[in-house]
Every structure is written in structure tokens, then in C-alpha cells.
Amino acid sequence: MQQILTYAFLVIYTVTILGIVLVIITDNRNPLKTLPWIIVLVFAPVVGLVFYFFFGQNLSKQRIISRRTRKRITMQLEEALDDGRPDIPDEHLPLARLLAATIHSVPLYGSRITPYTDGKSKMEALLAEIARAKHHIHIQYYIFCDDTTGCRLRDALVAKARQGVEVRILYDDVGCSGVKKSFFEGMRREGIEAFAFLHVKFPLFTSKVNYRNHRKIAVIDGCVGFIGGMNIADRYVRGTEWGSWRDTHFRIEGSGAAGLQASFLSDWSATTKRHIAGAEYYPAAERLTDDILQIVPSGPFGKWRALLQADSYAVSNARKRIWIQTPYYLPSDVLNSALQVAALAGIDVRLMLPARSDSKVVDLASHSYLDDMMKAGVKILFYKPGFLHSKLLIIDDSLTVIGSANMDFRSFEHNFEVNAFVYDREFTARMAGVFEDDASRCHALTPGEWFNRPRPRRWAESLMRVFSPLL
Missing domain, CATH: 3.30.870.10 (Endonuclease Chain A)
Known part of the structure; x- marks a missing residue:
């Protein structure tokens, strides 16, 4: 009898795991998010099942705000x-329309x-x-x-x-x-x-x-x-x-x-x-x-990810510069590729990160993205005096994005965030001055020092990158 119960438990448990894997696959999520969950469920099913219940369910079709x-x-x-x-302004009209379509954001003057x-x-x-x-x-x-x-x-x-x-x-x-x-x-x-x-x-x-x-x-x-x-x-x-x-x-x-x-x-x-x-x-x-600005609240419920889409669009259409401050850099593949393409096209792309953050795990995952960024010509700046928690995106001469969202999966996919998209040359110039002042307190990363970092450190970064969508 005990053996029958054991077999029954194993069958039910296996069917449950396979069922959850099937649900994850049929959700048609970003493969970068799907794969880590499948790996965890297959190789650590007990832990994976618990973590999936708490952190993995896709609730995007629900509406907390009607x-x-x-x-x-x-x-x-x-x-x-x-x-x-x-x-x-004509140069920002498509972006403004995008924000109006995805989150009903009203331009404010x-x-x-x-x-x-x-x-x-x-x-x-x-x-x-x-x-x-x-x-x-x-x-x-x-x-x-x-x-x-x-x-x-x-x-x-x-x-x-x-x-x-x-x-x-x-x-x-x-x-x-x-x-x-x-x-x-x-x-x-x-x-x-x-x-x-x-x-x-x-x-x-x-x-x-x-x-x-x-x-x-x-x-x-x-x-x-x-x-x-x-x-x-x-x-x-x-x-x-x-x-x-x-x-x-x-x-x-x-x-x-x-x-x-x-x-x-x-x-x-x-x-x-x-x-x-x-x-x-x-x-x-x-x-x-x-100035003209749009207040853009974004959240995990509903079809569109307004901030991710707007940032990706703005980055893809930059012509002169893209300056970023963020405490954590765990971007979507679309946004990461857009930044690299911009740098390869000769646009001034600068990414400012804390030299030390409040999370070693997130640090490792963030640093795994820097190899390709540097190869593409992105300038990496490490802020030295303390923890850089600022969130800032400057595009060209007249667009500044400010607010609560980090440039990571959690802010774009899971959190309720709010940013302001400000269309104004004077304000952009002021915030560019703030960025440059912070840059004077940064260490500019060189390819030589970065690509010669210890191999165990690289392995740890690569491992944490696999789980970056879950951090």
C-alpha cells in the first residue's frame, strides 16, 4: 500500500511540474524569462514549485485598476x-502618441x-x-x-x-x-x-x-x-x-x-x-x-509595458546621445540590443552604474551585460563615492526621463512604477550637467582592466545572468 501511495505521489507531482512547465510555455512569455523557470522546475522541482507560486505566475491578464x-x-x-x-515637437510626437496609446498619458504644459x-x-x-x-x-x-x-x-x-x-x-x-x-x-x-x-x-x-x-x-x-x-x-x-x-x-x-x-x-x-x-x-x-511632460505610470497588469516600450523607442530613435544612470542594469534583450546598435552607429552612449550596490547578486548579473556593451563602444562609468541609486535617461538635447523605474526586468515587468517624460531643452541641459558632475566622480572602465578580471568572477556573472529575469 505504501509503495502504491509513493508511486501515486510521484505521478501527481510529475504531472504538476509538467503542467506548470506547459503553462509557462503557452503563456508565450519572453524566452529569457521562460527558460530560467523551466531550468529551476526541472533541476530543483521542490524549490522551483514554491518559487513559481510566489514569483512566477503571469498575472498580466488581470486588472487591478479597471x-x-x-x-x-x-x-x-x-x-x-x-x-x-x-x-x-515633431521629433517627439510619435513617442507622445505611443504613451497616449499604451497608458493614456496626457501631455501637460x-x-x-x-x-x-x-x-x-x-x-x-x-x-x-x-x-x-x-x-x-x-x-x-x-x-x-x-x-x-x-x-x-x-x-x-x-x-x-x-x-x-x-x-x-x-x-x-x-x-x-x-x-x-x-x-x-x-x-x-x-x-x-x-x-x-x-x-x-x-x-x-x-x-x-x-x-x-x-x-x-x-x-x-x-x-x-x-x-x-x-x-x-x-x-x-x-x-x-x-x-x-x-x-x-x-x-x-x-x-x-x-x-x-x-x-x-x-x-x-x-x-x-x-x-x-x-x-x-x-x-x-x-x-x-x-516645457511639456507626460506622467507615465506603468505596472504588471494589462497588455502593454509602457515604460519598457517607451524607453526602447526613445533609445532606438536617438541621434546624438543616450546617457543613463541606473543602480541596476538588467535590461530586456530589445533594449540592450538597441543601446549596442546606437553605440555602434556612433551615438554617444554612456551607462553610469554604482561601483558597489546594495546587492552583490544583482551586481554580478548586471556586470554580465558589460562585455558586449564595451565591445559595442558604450562608455561604462562606475560611481565611486557611494551607492548610485539615481534613475535618469537623457536622449539627445530635449528629452529627459525621470522617476522611480530602474533599468531592469523588475521595474519593467513586475513593479508598479511612475516616470515623467520631459520634452524641454533647458531641463535636459540642466540634467546633463548633473550627469557630467557625477561623471567627474566616476571611474571610466577600460577594456583592458575589464576583460582581464578573474575568471571565477566571470563564471559567477554568467550564472547570475541566467536568473536575471527573476531578480
């Missing part, structure tokens, strides 16, 4: 823009954008805007720690809530998994509405733990917004034990804040099932500059 909700919020945003649609390149100045600017809030404060972060920095923000929000200002918070349940429950419960007792996005009710039995809301958005009175790479934690202000934390964040004043508002309210509706509307959330915006 089309109806998204359309309703987009219509409200468009109604608030009484200055009509801006004229997109006349915003003033202020960059912050360190956590202290960004935090002080955010707290100053919060202190001036009159009607509402909307906060959304992947990480909202209960350390000194987080408590400063909490106290500022509580003070405004006591004054009658509406305060709403969205935080990622995985990103804030180490935060004490009492931290958010204390804010709720003060009248602050705080919710976890994609709340992980049963961590041992959920398939959505892999889908994280990586957005960093703050909107104050619908007039001023913040977007970028900095979360709320001490390390973003004070740095790490082994160096400074170099990051980039942006204050957007004007109509661009309305775009951030629409993104926040979409996530709020999806999380709380409550729709917030009213003219007070989209006040009339003054024209402060001549």
Missing part, C-alpha cells in the same frame, strides 16, 4: 486642463521642475510643502520606514491632520514589511488614511508578493508634486556605512502635479475601492515654463 476607473480619472484630469493640448540630488535637501523641501498644505496631502512610497526620517514625516503629517487637512498614505506591503504595525496604526488614530497597496494577507499563500508598488509620489493641494528615486528612510538622507547615497528626486509645480495626482488617485481607487473626485484635487495650474 479601465473604467482609469478612464474616469483621465477624463477628470483632461477637464482640469483649460489651456488646451500643448503642441508636441508649463511645469516648473526642481531637481534634488541628495536626500537631505529633498526631505526638507517635502516637509516645507507639507507645512504649507491647506486642503490635502497625498503620500505614496515603496518604503516608509519608522526610523528618524520616517518619524519626522509622520509627525509633520499628523500635525496637518490635526489642522483638518486631508492626509492619505499608500505604502507597499512588501517594502514596509519590517515596519512596526503600530507606526501606521498611530497615524490612523490621528485621522490619517493609510493603506497598504496589494496587502499581503497570507504571505505563505499569496502569488502577488512579487508585484510591488515601487512608486514614490507626493502631491500637496494638487499644485505641487514630488517624483523620483528616494524613499522615506534614514539611508536616503545619511547614506550607508560604506559611502554616500547618491539619488535624484524632483519637485514638480504646475500641471505636472495633476498628472501625479491622477496616478495616485488611480492606485487609491484600486486599493480602497473609493473614488475621489472634485475640482479641489485638480486646481487651475499656472504656466510656469515652456
Whole structure:
């Protein structure tokens, strides 16, 4: 009897593994993502089965934010823009149309954008805007720690809530998994509405733990917004034990804040099932500059990967330069090839990475892509003073992409992200200056030193690259 049960278990188990492999294949995913899962399931079936349940299921056909909700919020945003649609420069018109088609992104005119390149100045600017809030404060972060920095923000929000200002918070349940429950419960007792996005009710039995809301958005009175790479934690202000934390964040004043508002309210509706509307959330915006921008939220649900498609299109159509800052470089094959082709065509392609990141495994996988990049003529820069966490893409003289998305599989495929595509020569020149200033603190990698690195290191890089779609 025991032998029959053993055989029955083996048959059921084998059929289950083969069934999952068949599901993965018939999903018609990118082969770069399909192959690692098949390898894991075949050679380590027990571990593979557990990891697939948590991290591998394809939920792209589901919709956490309904089309109806998204359309309703987009219509409200468009109604608030009484200055009509801006004229997109001809060189960027196809990209703008692509973003409108994939994510219904509305072109917004006349915003003033202020960059912050360190956590202290960004935090002080955010707290100053919060202190001036009159009607509402909307906060959304992947990480909202209960350390000194987080408590400063909490106290500022509580003070405004006591004054009658509406305060709403969205935080990622995985990103804030180490935060004490009492931290958010204390804010709720003060009248602050705080919710976890994609709340992980049963961590041992959920398939959505892999889908994280990586957005960093703050909107104050619908007039001023913040977007970028900095979360709320001490390390973003004070740095790490082994160096400074170099990051980039942006204050957007004007109509661009309305775009951030629409993104926040979409996530709020999806999380709380409550729709917030009213003219007070989209006040009339003054024209402060001549720039045009599009706020582009992207996520794992739905057919299109808006940020991946837009970045790939922009890179493929560059004519002069492509300058990139990213903490992790784990690109799709399309984007990686586009960068190499651009470099081979004589375009100035520069990739700035941290000399040391917060993940050795991701470092190894990222470095596996650098051989072909260098052979194609891409200039590789390693930032030395500390951890480079900045996300920046500069194309030619008049397009800059800023926001929360890293240039890796997770940001493009699994995370909820938000970037701004800014069409403006003056702003692009300013951010190019920031890039060049950072470059002065970098080590420019040479082919000689790179191709002579130890062979065991190369083997480790190649091994980690196989699993890069899963990192």
C-alpha cells in the first residue's frame, strides 16, 4: 500500500511540474524569462514549485485598476486642463502618441521642475510643502520606514491632520514589511488614511508578493508634486556605512502635479475601492515654463509595458546621445540590443552604474551585460563615492526621463512604477550637467582592466545572468 501511495505521489507531482512547465510555455512569455523557470522546475522541482507560486505566475491578464476607473480619472484630469493640448515637437510626437496609446498619458504644459540630488535637501523641501498644505496631502512610497526620517514625516503629517487637512498614505506591503504595525496604526488614530497597496494577507499563500508598488509620489493641494528615486528612510538622507547615497528626486509645480495626482488617485481607487473626485484635487495650474511632460505610470497588469516600450523607442530613435544612470542594469534583450546598435552607429552612449550596490547578486548579473556593451563602444562609468541609486535617461538635447523605474526586468515587468517624460531643452541641459558632475566622480572602465578580471568572477556573472529575469 505504501509503495502504491509513493508511486501515486510521484505521478501527481510529475504531472504538476509538467503542467506548470506547459503553462509557462503557452503563456508565450519572453524566452529569457521562460527558460530560467523551466531550468529551476526541472533541476530543483521542490524549490522551483514554491518559487513559481510566489514569483512566477503571469498575472498580466488581470486588472487591478479597471479601465473604467482609469478612464474616469483621465477624463477628470483632461477637464482640469483649460489651456488646451500643448503642441508636441515633431521629433517627439510619435513617442507622445505611443504613451497616449499604451497608458493614456496626457501631455501637460508649463511645469516648473526642481531637481534634488541628495536626500537631505529633498526631505526638507517635502516637509516645507507639507507645512504649507491647506486642503490635502497625498503620500505614496515603496518604503516608509519608522526610523528618524520616517518619524519626522509622520509627525509633520499628523500635525496637518490635526489642522483638518486631508492626509492619505499608500505604502507597499512588501517594502514596509519590517515596519512596526503600530507606526501606521498611530497615524490612523490621528485621522490619517493609510493603506497598504496589494496587502499581503497570507504571505505563505499569496502569488502577488512579487508585484510591488515601487512608486514614490507626493502631491500637496494638487499644485505641487514630488517624483523620483528616494524613499522615506534614514539611508536616503545619511547614506550607508560604506559611502554616500547618491539619488535624484524632483519637485514638480504646475500641471505636472495633476498628472501625479491622477496616478495616485488611480492606485487609491484600486486599493480602497473609493473614488475621489472634485475640482479641489485638480486646481487651475499656472504656466510656469515652456516645457511639456507626460506622467507615465506603468505596472504588471494589462497588455502593454509602457515604460519598457517607451524607453526602447526613445533609445532606438536617438541621434546624438543616450546617457543613463541606473543602480541596476538588467535590461530586456530589445533594449540592450538597441543601446549596442546606437553605440555602434556612433551615438554617444554612456551607462553610469554604482561601483558597489546594495546587492552583490544583482551586481554580478548586471556586470554580465558589460562585455558586449564595451565591445559595442558604450562608455561604462562606475560611481565611486557611494551607492548610485539615481534613475535618469537623457536622449539627445530635449528629452529627459525621470522617476522611480530602474533599468531592469523588475521595474519593467513586475513593479508598479511612475516616470515623467520631459520634452524641454533647458531641463535636459540642466540634467546633463548633473550627469557630467557625477561623471567627474566616476571611474571610466577600460577594456583592458575589464576583460582581464578573474575568471571565477566571470563564471559567477554568467550564472547570475541566467536568473536575471527573476531578480
